[in-house]
Amino acid sequence: MNFTDLHSHSFYSRRDAYSSLEERIQRAKEIGYTAVSLTDHGTTSGLTSHYLTCQQAGIKPILGMEAYFSYDLDIKTRDNYHLILLAKNTEGLYNLRRLSTFGAHHHYYKPLIDYNALRQYSNGIIASTACVAGPLRNELLRDDFIGIMTDIFKYDFYLEVQPHDFKLQWEYNKVVEELGKQYNVPIIVTGDSHYAYPEQMQSHRDFLLLDRTLDDKLEQIKHASSDKLKEKYKTEYNNMKEYYGSRDYHMWTIDEFKAVIPNQEYYDNVGKIIDKCNVEIPFGENHYPVFPVKDPAKYVRDACANGYSIHCIEKKENKETYVNQIKHELDVLTHVDYNNYLCIIHDMLQWARKQGMRTGAGRGSVCGSLVAYLMGITEIDPIQYNLVFERFTNPERVTPCDIDTDFQQSRRQEVVQYIQDKYGYAYNVRTFGFLGPKAAVQHAGRVLGRKPSDMTSISKNINDISDIRDKEVREMASTVVNRLINYSTHASAVAVFPSDPAQWCSIEYEDGQYVAAEDFHILEKQGILKLDILGLTTLDIIDNVLRRVKTCNINAIPLQDDKTAKLLQSGNTTGIFQIESYVMTNIVTNIHSKSVYDLVDTVAIGRPGVLDVGMDKVFIARRQGKEPVKYLHPLLEPILKDTEGVILYQEQLMMIVQALAGYTMGEADILRRIIGRKELDKINAAVDEFIERAGKKGISEDVIRPIAEQMIACGSYVFNRGHSAAYGLTAWRCAYLKAHYPEIYYASILDVNFGDKEKLSLFIDDAKKHGIKIIPPDIYGDIKCTTGKNIVCLGLGAIAGCSNLRTFKHERGKTFLELNKTMNMTQLKGLIYSGAIDDGGDRNDYMQYIKWLKDKRKSKGEYLFDNNSKDNLSKGAMELAVLGYTFNSIFDEYDISICTGNVKPAIILSVTARKTKKGKPYAFLTVQTPTGVEKLVTFEVDFTMFIKGNVYVLRISDGVVVDACSANRLTPPTEPCYTEVVDEG
Incomplete structure (x- = not known):
């Protein structure tokens, strides 16, 4: 029989369905379906992947969507109705995508469509009334609905019945059958499958946390604060329990269907729809936008000629090498038809630079192209760095090349907007988040009702599900691992379409923006231009330094410099792009780095593959002369x-x-x-x-x-030497700026890390270790850091909640609070806790006073400071809360009498779990001790005891924690003393 379940979901119906595309196709073939449909909730994201997977499996794909329908978009209500839409042909697929895009632009809790959208985009589409959540459940409007839908879709409109075993479904089916006879509308039978196999029923419930959610809903009913709320929770509970109560949302066999709904006409109608649906998706074409110039090849040649002059190629001793390489590359680039692409990239970079935007030196294999260098697409001379053009592109390469670009993180979206304005259609690209082993453990814990801390302990110590010792957790985690759990937005990928994107994907809503709702690999297969536009905070740091220095031309700094070499050889690499980790610093110091070329090699050596085979040790030994080069x-x-x-x-x-x-x-x-x-x-x-x-x-x-x-x-x-050269050059530039303008470099790096307390504390401490005095934020300071000779004053933006602080009246102490009492409490608390408004008074007094000022009750009485309030905190605790760092000692609140020698008190700033090659768990700790911020490692100590922000007593040996216990708080706490930094002003 020509049959399939035309109403069917995969895990692209996120947080609703369970099955992968492959599982569904396998099940369909096992039970004799002649096609496989996909109708995910409110999205077309999985359709092209479904199409390709079906083709590979040799079964017909049916492409659709379960849309959210609204009778009136002007009425803001959470009520909506499900509607199945299937593509008959390629135009129908485009219209499906347009409807999905329409829904994204009319999003109200769900992406909503209406009659107007259906009329506009009905060509090539078959519609059916979906499940019990469909439009027919509205008794007042369903007769009009059938009339309007018949008018829009003619013979491509169907009513839908399903075989599920609950009372509402049986009653609904009777109504549908009566309506079908009354209005002479054909009926189909569908299964609304959410998982492939019957035995996956409980896995589906566990994946969605359905049973846990129902239990939570019962608790909500039990503890509802009003009868109205109790009724709301009861309705939600009953609907959920009834809908999923039948526990039969697998892909049904034909015999299972017929045992419940025997009417052969319904199955014949399904067969007719399968025959109607014949979508073809083309691949391998080129749909790049056309750069607005008559002759792209001439544009490229002219840009090269300009670069030839700028870089003084004519004066080089090996000029002929450059000239021959330029000719060779221009011929190849024309042969492989990349000139239009080069024009697009060149124009984008030129525009960004004209806007005062800092761009990267280059990234990836394009650094091997001399043409790209002369055009200003990269800042890497491939002949100078001994690179190979054919690594970028050649006539024998079967896949198109990429040109990856870097921009300031703070201004990346401006670049995306420019591309959109110029070409009409440019969008960030959606990504798909699948549950990895560690996340699967956490999910399993929620299903099983385990303590989150226990699950964290387990997940920290595994690389794979098979590593889990707890059988119950292991079995539960194995059912959810590799399932799609959420959507997100790619950090750098931007899809550029030459015309209406619906020909290739829908545009849907994600993370507060509209995104191309397909994986970028799929879009590339369809011939869409994917621009790699990455935002780098390092470029913000460099730009920040150069704006402060003004006299430094970063493009003209020497590539070998004694002051920079001294900094690198000393291991002073914190805050330097790509080389600040322990592994990279070790390489930098051991190879006695003195030029940019050493950092180029370091970027390549400090990679997992090199380290895994021990080639880093061979390189270092040979560089040091301890091993002969053969x-x-x-x-x-x-x-x-x-x-x-x-x-x-x-x-x-x-x-x-x-x-x-x-x-x-x-x-x-x-x-x-x-x-x-x-x-x-x-x-x-x-x-x-x-x-x-x-x-x-x-x-x-x-x-x-x-x-x-x-x-x-x-x-x-x-490794790709072109990429290594570009990032090595960027690392060298950072090192040069840090060596020559240390306080400005630290100020710049602190500015871009205001939102990351751990990094902020590390950089503050590193600055202090290298002779830079760090002063706490001050109300008379700036939002950003300010500098003096070997001094950095933290900006007010470093205070939690104060990044957007703009207008206020400058004063100190209670006068400041009186003048600025209308500011929000988060900002006032941050300013008080950080000490920014200190005038010698008590910060706890300030907190009580501002609460009193903001109290609008007439009966609040006269202000009196309560010195015994349980909310009173020490200065150190306050600063740690809003800055992530203390300029005052928090340790005076604790009994640290045993802390001498290698026994130290420490505040835990972060814990990062790892496993040795033999599978033994250990962790890296970032802690603040009385002498500064330290990076430690634990091997024998149970690191799961450490809680961020708590104080512990640690016994430390050569950077390894060999013993630990919680520090005991003194009662009452003593008034903390100032550290040296504060004493010095």
């Missing part, structure tokens, strides 16, 4: 000399096969890809060919095979 063939020396004989970069691998076996760079890039993907069959065939071709050039198999084996071994970790 080459397996003389031709390798010029390629590997500057990386101590280590194959560190993808470009080096490409150069090796070119030098030893005569590969073109395009062929070399293909081989590089094969080795990197670890597909053994392809690797073996490719290596055999490499050995054979090297043999034809006179290199014996005994010599070439060890080289081939080394290439295979390094394939898992070799």
Whole structure:
């Protein structure tokens, strides 16, 4: 029989359905469906993936959506009705997407559509009345509804019955059948499946926390504060319990359907709809927007000529190398039709710079292009850094290249808006969040009613579900892991459409903005331009420094500098892009960094793959002269000399096969890809060919095979040298600014981290360790940090709740409170707690006084300070609460009499759990001690005891916590003393 469940959900119906696309298709084939439909709630996000997955499985896809229908969009109510919409053809698919987009723009709790939307976008669409939550449940309007829908959709409008086992469904089916006869509208039978297999019923309930939610609803009824609220909760409880009470929302077999609803005509109608639905989605085309210029190739050449002059290529000794490379690249770029793309990127970057925006030096393989450098797309001279153009693009490359761009994080959205204004259709791209093992543990804990702290302890110590020892948690977590749980927005991907986006995806509402509701890989397959526009706070920091310094030209700083080298060699890398971690700092100091090229290598060495195979140790030992540099063939020396004989970069691998076996760079890039993907069959065939071709050039198999084996071994970790060069240059620039303008650099980095208390505390402490005095925020200061010689005064924006503080009357103490009592309490509390308005008085007195001032009761009485109030806090505790750092000692409130030598009191600022290679749990701690902020590690101590913000006594040995206990609070607490910083003004 030609049949499928035309009303069917996957986990793209987030927080409603359970099954993956693959599970649904597998089940459909097992039970004899001739097609598989997808009608997720209010979204078309999964449709193209569903289409592709069905094609791969050899079964017909039916593409649809369960929309939220409103009889009147002008009436703001949470009432809405479900409506099934199916695409008959490609135009119907486009209209489905348009309806989804319409719903996003008329969002009120749900994305809503109405009659007007249906009339406008009805072509190519089949509509049916959905489930018991459909429009027919409205007795007053359903007759009009049937008439209007018949008028809009003609013979493509159907009524819908379902076989679920609850009273409301049976009554609803009778009404539908009567209406079908009365108005001569055909009826179909559907299953409204939310999971594929019957045995997944409980997993579905657990995934949605249904049983837990019902229990919570009973508690709400029990403790409702009014009869009206109690009735509301009862209605919600009964509706939920009844709808899911039948526990039969799996994909039904035809026999199961017929046992409940035997009318063959309904099934015949389903078959007719399947035959009507024939959507085709084209792939592999190019739909990039057209840059408004007559001759893109000429535009590129002219931009290169301008760059040729700016960079003084004519005066270089190796000018011919540049000239030949430019000609080669221009030919290739025209051949692969990338000129229009280059124009779009160049124009975007030029516009941003004209707006005073800081842009990145480049990112990724495009750094290997001399044309990109001359156009100003990158700031990396590929000849100077020994890069390879063919890593970016070549005629033999089968996938289109990407040009990744970096902008100031604070101004990224301006760039997206510019692209939208110029081309008409540009949107950030949706991402899909799946439950990983750790999140699955937390979810399992909620289902089982376990303590969140216990689940955190378990999740901290696992990499995979199989690592969980608790059987009940393991089994529960395994049912929800890898399920789609939420949508979000991609950090950098922006889709640019040449015309109405509905031809490729819908535009839906996410995170306060409208987004392209498809995975960007899917959009790229359809030929849509995906721009990678990443926001980097590092660029905000650099821009902040340069605006303060004014005399520094960041593009002209020396690439080898003694002052910068001294800073790097001392390990003073905190706050420096890419190299501030312990691992990176260790590499920087051990290779005795003195130039930008050392940081380029560091960016590549400090990667997981290199570290996993211990190649970092080989590189360092050779750089220090402790191990000789050896080459397996003389031709390798010029390629590997500057990386101590280590194959560190993808470009080096490409150069090796070119030098030893005569590969073109395009062929070399293909081989590089094969080795990197670890597909053994392809690797073996490719290596055999490499050995054979090297043999034809006179290199014996005994010599070439060890080289081939080394290439295979390094394939898992070799890095893109172009990317490393760009980020190494950015790191060098940060190091240079920190070395030459330390207090300004610290002020800038503190400014961009006001919202992150842990980072703020780390940078404050690092500044103090390097001779920069940090002064607490002051009401006469600025929102941002201000600087003097070796001094930084924290900006008022560092105070929690005060980032938007703008207008107020300057005074101190109670006078300030009297003049500014209309400010919101969060800001006033922050200013008091931070000490910004101190005039020698008691901060607890200020807090009580402002509460008294804001009290509008006539009976509030005269103000009196209660020195014994339980709300009174020490200065240290106050500052920790609003700054994440204390300028006053909080430890005077605790018994720390045992703290001598390596035993210290410490406030826990953060706990980051890890596992050793053998699976043993440990954690990194960030703590504040009387001597500053420290990074520690725990191995033997149970780190799950530590609670952020609490004070502990730690025994520390070489940065390792070997013993710990909670600190005992003194009663009453003593008045804290000032630290040296405050004493000095």
